[in-house]
Amino acid sequence: MQTPTALVDACHGVPSADLLQVVLDALQEGILLLDARGAIVCWNDWMARMSGVDCAQAQGRTLPEVFPTMACSRVIEAVDWALRRGLPSFLSASLNKVPFPLKHEGAPIEQNLYVTPLDVPGRERQCLIRIVDVTSVVEKEHILRRRAQKMKELAMIDPLTGVANRRRFEAALIEETRRHRRRGLPLSLLMLDVDHFKAYNDTYGHLAGDECLAALAAAIATVVRRAGDLLGRLGGEEFAVLLPETDRAGACAVAEDILTAVRELALPHSASSSSDRVTLSIGVACVERIQSSAACELMAVADTALYEAKNGGRNRYVCYQVDSECRAARCCAESGAAPQAA
């Protein structure tokens, strides 16, 4: 700390250089002064501590000479604007990652920089750089961002099974339908319904019913793994699978794999008239290319197919193909026992 003499000078109305240095060193931000050719005139204590380079070592050298990584950087460009054109610059932390190599307790410091020209009478223009530590602001924003993202995701997920909820699924269906119209690649939709689910709840209780749904969702998810495919729970015991860029053969293969995966789960269901275990019925709807401008309800077609699967004995899938005029025609089915060709 400085001696009282420095302060006494100040009392006469003119702050001494010592006093000003004391003030600069007390600041919790970086202050640097560069001369007309960009050489460091001085910098304060904060700068010395955070850079590991004290003022005496830095004096007379340019910034790239002290910090080689700073050559041709945005900072040097800003210093140039200040010295040559007398224009100030602001460098934000989000666009400039750690412009000065500064660390606090081992961690890099995120910085906002203020580069301003200094016109001192009788001297060539100099450049003042002020560095503000904004690490905590940046961290806080990242946390808030992640939290907002998480909340958004939660609003799109079914809490019981962890798969997409109805809102997310319907939004995805709309988007995929639009994309299908534009690009002409086939689109398929599966509607899945757990067979005799009410009876399951009545027999084993609602808690077991919930666990059953969660287990089914997990099993289906092992089949629906391709990026772009989406599994959603529409409500109750109803699920749906969206398969973009998938034709009839592909969709039926997925339906078959899902039925197999569920059968292999072997969840006992004593109250089911279709099987000794929990099974699904699946309605498959596929469209090659929609030409007409009429809104084509892929979900309604899949629903019709599902209804047929139920009526046909459950534990199976039924597939409908939609032609370019949005007319649906049944194309194939698979029974619980053995697969049949269409």
Add this chain to the structure above:
Amino acid sequence: MIVFDEIEADALKEVFNIGVGYAADSLSRMVNEEVRLSVPRLRLVERLDTLDALDLPSHSNYCAVTQRFEGDFNAEAVLMFPGEKSLELVRMMVGETVHVSEMNELEQEALTEVGNILLNSCVAVIADMLGHRFRCSLPRYKAGQWRELLPEPGQEEQCVLVLDIDFAIERRDIQGFLIFFMKVESLDEFRRAILSYLERF
């Protein structure tokens, strides 16, 4: 009163185009992505209150970056982009894809920096033209209705230069305005200074 004829206005516009070109290079280097800036149109009005005649689109919300100048000539420069477009611009510069609808503090600062780079390049053009010395303030961020973002109309003869700004990044085009409010001793002198500068090109 017409201060510049069409040919002069065109030549003036080209000078600014060169100026913002440097800003575009700077921005491109910062994000490692091609940023293109241009001034598709330049208009000059005598007084602040004639700005209404320019029919600036009245979006509900604008984001702005401003810098003040003092010295041999006094001026204020305001760069404005419509609110949602500002958000797009900043998000593309920063590279974030989170869809939260408000601009946070860090994004405001990023926009301030982008504005500062653009403003500095245009101010340098004007300084070259008028050959004056001046001091310039650090950039400030403001948001609101566009009328709220403009300085108070003054008594002296004013010169209001309105540049349409086209900001292109990643196949997106964002339109904004850069408005210079200058207090000039006389519009004639201002015109003469600029014309003699243009002759050098």
